[in-house]
Amino acid sequence: MYRSRPVGNLNSDALSFSSSMDDDVDLFFYDILGSQAHVIMLFESHILTQKEVVDILKGLNQLLSNPEQLNKHGINSSEDIHEMIESAIIKITGIDSGGKMHTARSRNDQVVLDIRMKLRDDINSICSEILRLVRSLVRVAEANVDTIMPMYTHLQQAQLGVLSQYMLSYCYSLIRNFERYYDAFTRINFSPLGACAIGGSSMDIDREKVATMLGFSGIIYNSVDATSSRDFLIEFISICLTTMLDLCRMSEDFILWSTSEFGFIILDDKYSSSSSAMPQKKNPDPLELIRGKTATIQGNLVSISSIMKGLPSGYSRDLQELKPLLWKTSSTLRNSIKIMEGVVSTLFVDKKAAYNSSSKSYAIALDIAEQLIKEGNISFRVAHKVIGALVESASGRGNIPMNTLSVDDIAVVLKKIDFSHPILTSEKIYRTVQSITPENSIKLRHTKGSPNKNEQFFMITHLKNVLYRYENNLEHRIEGLNKMQKSLIDRIKYLIDQEYP
Amino acid sequence: MYRSRPVGNLNSDALSFSSSMDDDVDLFFYDILGSQAHVIMLFESHILTQKEVVDILKGLNQLLSNPEQLNKHGINSSEDIHEMIESAIIKITGIDSGGKMHTARSRNDQVVLDIRMKLRDDINSICSEILRLVRSLVRVAEANVDTIMPMYTHLQQAQLGVLSQYMLSYCYSLIRNFERYYDAFTRINFSPLGACAIGGSSMDIDREKVATMLGFSGIIYNSVDATSSRDFLIEFISICLTTMLDLCRMSEDFILWSTSEFGFIILDDKYSSSSSAMPQKKNPDPLELIRGKTATIQGNLVSISSIMKGLPSGYSRDLQELKPLLWKTSSTLRNSIKIMEGVVSTLFVDKKAAYNSSSKSYAIALDIAEQLIKEGNISFRVAHKVIGALVESASGRGNIPMNTLSVDDIAVVLKKIDFSHPILTSEKIYRTVQSITPENSIKLRHTKGSPNKNEQFFMITHLKNVLYRYENNLEHRIEGLNKMQKSLIDRIKYLIDQEYP
Amino acid sequence: MYRSRPVGNLNSDALSFSSSMDDDVDLFFYDILGSQAHVIMLFESHILTQKEVVDILKGLNQLLSNPEQLNKHGINSSEDIHEMIESAIIKITGIDSGGKMHTARSRNDQVVLDIRMKLRDDINSICSEILRLVRSLVRVAEANVDTIMPMYTHLQQAQLGVLSQYMLSYCYSLIRNFERYYDAFTRINFSPLGACAIGGSSMDIDREKVATMLGFSGIIYNSVDATSSRDFLIEFISICLTTMLDLCRMSEDFILWSTSEFGFIILDDKYSSSSSAMPQKKNPDPLELIRGKTATIQGNLVSISSIMKGLPSGYSRDLQELKPLLWKTSSTLRNSIKIMEGVVSTLFVDKKAAYNSSSKSYAIALDIAEQLIKEGNISFRVAHKVIGALVESASGRGNIPMNTLSVDDIAVVLKKIDFSHPILTSEKIYRTVQSITPENSIKLRHTKGSPNKNEQFFMITHLKNVLYRYENNLEHRIEGLNKMQKSLIDRIKYLIDQEYP
């Protein structure tokens, strides 16, 4: 329809190659809303008559409530949703009214407008899902403040801890991502409309009025910046990647813990898959898929940044490729959080297995070393050496637990490493080792943020407060957008009713 | 259907999250063919009776000719195409026959089989498209062996050349990619079937027989390797990326050359887009999209390699995410080559504009320098300095062409840089400069592979020979696969006819 | 030195493979400062005696002022800077004092501490460089508010504009990135120290005291989160990528504009490279390198996110690979901004060439169309069609400028497209076309953020205000860190002087 100059039509292969229709469906609603605000402003700026604006508004309402009209009225060979909608409006209202809809506007500013509008909603719904997941994690944490289990570094047992400590660590990380989305929203929430193709317009339009009608906090001022910049997309998708990496880390933990070798948790059957061949299998497929989809979103970030790389200022068609990557990322992320919430809230924790593993573990070694420091005032490095030798000895004897070493066993080790100390005799060390039960290991470690029960409760309370505050903030923001939308719709209705009472 | 152990069904969100149905549609045909070969082998290995095999073969044929049956017979909640087809077969033939189809097989070997089968066809069709594009490029080259134009390095005019030289350079690069696909095919063309879940089977199956029936050149021997390795995918998609980078380079050249500033070529209207706002615009959108889609494929390679990174041996569900990336890459690449072929074969070359630009260009500077070397036996570095000074002087006077420098102008420059030489006087240099017309510039440079007309003809002839040979090889390969497929279908028909004459 | 358990040393290949010494040099200063704060806290928590803390502080001061001591005292086979420093301190102070330095600490929390400290400084210096560049851009903008030039979309001339409009668009984008760094800082500025290996300590330490001494605004509470999370790195490097993409876009613009075909700007010789072969060449190498280095940073982001992908909670050695990527990114970015500042502040603008190009351009088409709308009250779509036809006609006659079309020429076109209108006669349209000089084109487009001179001045003033405010904020933040550092050094001096007066 726009082809005022090139002769004939696009080659049909080229058209289907160029078409972004499939990816634009998501923008349909936003494009209509944006166009309605635009024409109302044109009317109030005396560029459209009341009849013209109302005809267009009615036409757009029709399309909105009856999208299949598009196929009837929109020229089939449309390159994108924007062209299709304008074509349909011209068909419905005639060229004299409908042909004015695109006055002082270009696809270049229009498409960024739509993207920014949809992104606001996507961010809000991602934020909701994150808070739901955090709530579930806090719940599981509350139920497991005394589920003692080994904590791992390098996938080797490191120190003893509690399951809730892991759950809470996920919460903190997710909350930081919530904050990033929340900040990013404030940078996205500006209207580019009125920048036109790249250099503005000579029509007497009011950029800020449209922005306000659509709930934006202002306009992207510079017209080149408004149409060329996509930094907000990279910010958004980077946060999506960080969020997926959180989910991916949780998945990796859960996959490991649900092996028969670790055995600390069992996934609910609703979140386990079977095998086509092996009758015994219960596979953590949803978690593996989250891990896989993390890679997909990582790839999308690469694609998006690569699209931008090497482009000069001004809209280039390359930018069209951003849209499918963006919407795919958004929805994958939202679904992944939802699935993870399902996995978490149905998780069965095998407390006994976790405790058994803990009670045989050398992960108490550092606790013992710290006790020796306190008891004997030796330096950490010396204590490290002594306990290292004890572990080596126990391990060499078939990985027996440390508390099965006798006083004599300990004496032999101390001799071997030439350690003698007035207080830290083999008897004393024996008693110290005996005293470090899994329960005591946790109780003794009382530093801020440690697996200690008091600390668990402190963090749980803190996170609940954060949740309460953030849920309120988010609700407030969502309501704000709803209100503006409602008010715009009211205005449209009022205008139409006035004209055709 | 496989859920012999987990109780109840997958959570419906989890099912839709886990489902690969959308991406599996592409595998439908291959899965059926693979299953047919598998059951014939089971029959010939005396694991299925003739009636059983025929019932299954017929059922599979039905599904093939009537795919919507799947929705009727396949259990709705199927995770993937493999499960869905098996469910349908069991519905059609009863559990006693259909329940045997999956004997000595697992989704783990089955899914790689399907991927390898489809990939063979994808490679063959990509290879065809490449050769078509090369043919068109050679044709454009033939028509432009004397279209003189500046050649660029750093986007600055460097030496004069001819348009055909660029077209031929694309050919060489595309041909190398053709060869890479051709080699990759030989590594893909092995059957994993019979590796089962990861450790083979105790049934008396014949892995090589299935492989032969399906046109493979052999089997992937080791069962862990067969089910875990995806190196062939990374090889494939890497070549896709290299090919897209070829197309991307061509796009960048064409986009630049079709600006009003360069103006050497004009894209056909069929491959140009208009602007929604600016009536005068003719935009090279298809080329920009190729550039953008290069980034998408680059992201897909990242996703695919990231999915593999961190996985242990043995099938993990993460691998499912490979499929959509793969098929999307394949089809995007194929379409991009096709579009580029359209652009190339309809390109209008503005020979006059290219010549005009050449005749004012300093890109003859190196030619002049080389002439001075020959005439005065001076060193290259000295000649470089002399000509550099001449260009500086011409450029300082409003970028006038070098051949407008008078003998006196030259004398002034030589003096300034203290150059005096018995032969290379300012008169001599003046005459040399005058002699280097655009035509002579090209004619003088006669090294192998240079823009010289003889060399252009040599390369064109060479590439035509290569094309002829490669087209034959490719046709041969495609026919080989067709033949095996036909023979398998004949065998199926024969078996069915024997049972139900 | 830590090898209390494994027998013998690391294989020497494995040591050099594992060693991060090269990448740790950057952390030397921060590691020492962090250790000093740590031991002061240990002393104030009664874990170290005054003599012990002072011995260690003195030893660390020695190393700081004399880093080559490290090679003497540090065990050669150290895996990393942390181990090397501790070894040296033990050599200098003896095992009884020095062996206590690592009490209630692990490399796992120590390394994140160092990274966070260095990152704060890196961010501050990047922020400074960004503001310097923005200042230079504003200066160039001020000098070019009336440098009329074509503005491009799809690399085709779109609308007329002014050079300053581009410069200002870069500013806005850079300022947004400044804000992102500024926000990221607040998330980085938390101390992980005291999380120990993964599960805290039983020693009576004061995590918050160390944090305050080192200028942090608080602690990363949860010990698993503190040692496992690297989301702040991905946030940082994502912003680095966005910033590089800004520079890359500027580079692309400048490279194009400095070709002989566009010719709007000339890079200063100080920022141009010559050719080894072609005497005439002046190449925009620094800009090309910025473009290339954008790709490097993009790759670094992939590496960093891929390292995280697939890791379970708890420190894994994979994380060591993050450091070189991070420091390389930081310094590349800083240098790139600096180079760009040099390019911008020495740029020569060829105003005449830019004007010449503008005066022949069809980029006034939209302006004319908008005039017709105002004059004839026709719809935009109709105006678009009319002007499209005029351009087509002018272009078909050898790309003659629109204002060379005569009244008759216009009449022919109008007839051809069947356009007749009471007001918009061919004479009227002719006069309208004549009225749209480059100057009028800009003057007429007066929407907010357009190339209009008033708008240029508005944006310049706005940006100057922003610069003033942000420079103050940044200075304030930097001074804050300097003050804490000075106060820590004073405290160290005081302690040492007290002990060894």
Add this chain to the structure above:
Amino acid sequence: MYRSRPVGNLNSDALSFSSSMDDDVDLFFYDILGSQAHVIMLFESHILTQKEVVDILKGLNQLLSNPEQLNKHGINSSEDIHEMIESAIIKITGIDSGGKMHTARSRNDQVVLDIRMKLRDDINSICSEILRLVRSLVRVAEANVDTIMPMYTHLQQAQLGVLSQYMLSYCYSLIRNFERYYDAFTRINFSPLGACAIGGSSMDIDREKVATMLGFSGIIYNSVDATSSRDFLIEFISICLTTMLDLCRMSEDFILWSTSEFGFIILDDKYSSSSSAMPQKKNPDPLELIRGKTATIQGNLVSISSIMKGLPSGYSRDLQELKPLLWKTSSTLRNSIKIMEGVVSTLFVDKKAAYNSSSKSYAIALDIAEQLIKEGNISFRVAHKVIGALVESASGRGNIPMNTLSVDDIAVVLKKIDFSHPILTSEKIYRTVQSITPENSIKLRHTKGSPNKNEQFFMITHLKNVLYRYENNLEHRIEGLNKMQKSLIDRIKYLIDQEYP
């Protein structure tokens, strides 16, 4: 030195920003050799006199044996190694001889020459390392053909297998990569020299003669292709990534198996790291680093392909950024293979632990199912259901092994799922379950490529043959290059001796 036109020097920041000196050190040797071949050809083409060529050859020899001369003679402000060497030669031999070295050559063809020469050697040494690793893997496989262990899919126990099966699977994958490098070599082994800047030369040079002297199998014909294409780099680094992904998979397997939970293998102390805090730790750091470095190489591939994306034809300075990425990738990969060889050849296998785990595992479920099929002629789906139910029952009773289910237990299960069969009574099934010991499980599965002992021996023999053949081929190829190099050096010596006897 090349600055014949731009006035003054590069800004010093810009110089250090632009300089590739650090990354060029690796190319020093190749650049000299390439220059020597080039000047010999120039001499034989009557462009240099005997004295000139000998002076240059001697000068280059001096630099080669005494590289620090470069700093003395090379102009400090050199942008790269190529310029530096030429400067030094001019200093040593005078401008009249040395100034001729660069005749009919440009940095654009020279730099690709050097890269291709170094890449040949890199590929050969990577190939050697791969074969060494495969040899070690085969050795470990030979020692573990009867080390029964569970095999995993989805990280859940799937089927029983043997350790050698995994080792052999790595071999097959590595061998395929060997083949890819081997093929890539044939595409790299062409000389670009003589393509000059982009458009060849008017001097009477012989491109093929230089190519032969340097051991190439021919020339890259088209001059644009020769200087612009970098597809061979992407091919190379893609194979590097695939190889790293092999090592990464091995690392992941080994890291898991060496946890205290799995416990099948113990890494040698020489390849284990200790903890700074936890005395008991033995961490698989070298393997974690391989995993981390996989991500780095993945990022390098992204950087390299992103550098290429968006570039037009002709050398652009962006390409310089390829070199450090390339050399870093090469050396990281080589070291990683070497480290993995060390890990593999010193691995301790805890056969008893592996067997214990196997004997309690449900991974025999499929074997039992297949026995029931044979014994009762039931369909696979039915057998799957029956065994699934048995496992569910055993698992529900505290994960007891299947062979502890009594006849009555089985009868209860069969009743529950309504399974009754004339042959497959609960007694019969009981006996079948009892018969499937770990040993029998392996013995029964005799399909090609399965863990069965015969199959292990077959694969070991096969791989030894492959190794023998490939080692020979590789040696042959390396010797070929050595021979050409020796012959070139002889020729140089002969020329020098002739001139200065």
